[in-house]
Amino acid sequence: MYALFLVGAQDRSTFDELKKGVINFLLSELGEEDRNQERQASSATESSKEQQDKALVSSQSFSKGNVITNLFSGLSSSSTTVKPRLSSRPVYLLGESFGGILAPEVALSLLDGTEDSNVQLKGMVLVNAATCYDRSRLGAEGPAVAELPQWLYPAGLLKLLPLFMDEHSMDQLLLMQQAKALPSVIDDETREAYLGRVAMSLPFVLKYIPQDTFKWRLTAWLETGCNRMAVKLADFRRHSSFRTLIVAAEFDGALPSIAEAERLASMFTNPVVHVVEGAGHASTCGSRVDLAALFRCHFRELGRSGRWQRSSSPRTAMKEVAAAGKGEYFGMEPRYDGKSFGLNPLKYWSRKYYRKAQPTVRKRVSE
Secondary structure (H helix, E strand, O other): OOOOOOOOOOOOOOHHHHHHHHHHHHHHHHHHHHHHHHHHHHHHHHHHHHHHHHHHHHOOOOOHHHHHHHHHHHHHHHHHHOOOOOOOOEEEEEEEOOHHHHHHHHHHHHHOOOOOOOOEEEEEEEEOOHHHHHHOHHHHHHHHHHOOOHHHHHHHHHHHHHHHOOOOHHHHHHHHHOOOOEEOOOOOHHHHHHHHHHHHHHHHHHHHOOHHHHHHHHHHHHHHHHHHHHHHHHHHHHOOOOEEEEEEEOOOOOOOHHHHHHHHHOOOOOEEEEEEOOOOOOOOOOOOOOHHHHHHHHOHHHHOOOOOOOOOOOOOOOOHHHHHOOHHHOOEEOOOOOOOOOOOHHHOOOOOOOOOOOOOOOOOOOO
C-alpha cells in the first residue's frame, strides 16, 4: 500500500509550494525506504551474529583467543556492509494533465541539483501534459466558467465535462457499475477499492471545488506553470541521458495532446511518444492503456523482477483478453474474482485498503 501526496479540493498553494511539497514528499518516502532497509539489514545482522556466536561457542577446535578475534572480525565486516545508501531506490516521475507541468519542474530541480538530495531520477512520463494550456479549449473556456455568477457555476463545470470524456467513457463506467467488467489493471481488491474511491469522490470534487479556488488553479497553477515551462523545457537538453515517455490521447477534447506530444518530443534528447487510440483526456490512464506495461517497455530495467515488483514476471503488454476487446470492452476484462457483484463500497475506506494521507502542502485560504 502506497502513501499519497494529498492536494485537497480547496488547496490553493502556489506553483512553487506544490513543487516543494512534491520534492519533500519524495525525499520523505525515500528516507522511509532507506530506514526500512536499515532495519531489515540490522535484523539480519543480529540474526547472523547470534548464529555465529552459537557456532563459535560450540566449536571445540577454536581457542578462546580465536573466538574473540573471529567475533570482532564478524562485527567489523557487518558494520561496513549494512550501512544504508541514501535514496537507493530509483525514481520515475509521472505527471498527468497539470501534473505534466509540475513533473518537469520537479525533475529539473532534481537534475540541476538545486535541491540538496541524492535522488536517483531515472526518467519521466508525461500524460496529456497541460504545457499546452494556453492553446487549449480548456484554456479558452475554463476562465469564463470561473467568472460565472455563483448560481451558474455548477452548470458551467458540467458544461466542461465533455471535454474530458470520449465516446466509450460512460459505457465503460456502466460496465464497472454493473460488475460486468473492470479495467484489466484492476486485478485485486486493493486496486478495486482505489477505483471505487476515485469514482465515488468525483461528484463531490466537482461540487465542492469553490469557484475562487477553480479560478486560482486556472491562473496560479495552469497558466503560471504553462508560462514557466515555455521557458524552462529547453533546459532538458542539458541532460542528454535523461529519458522521457510522452503519452497522448487520440481524442483529447480538453488539450491538443497529440500536437503537444510532438512539440515536447523536440525538447528532450531521449523521447518516445505513445498515442493512446480512442482515448479522451480523462480515460487515457483508464482502460485504454496498460500504463505499467508501457512503463516497463520504455524503461527496460523495470521489466526485470526485483524487490519492488509485485510479480516475478511483470507485464510488458496489455493482457490478452483486454487487448482483444472491441469498443467499450477494449482494455476491459471480466472481474478478477469471477463474482457477479463488486466489492462492497463500505470497504473502500476500510483500514485494509486505505490509509488516509496527511496534507504536506501548506494551504492558502486567501489570495
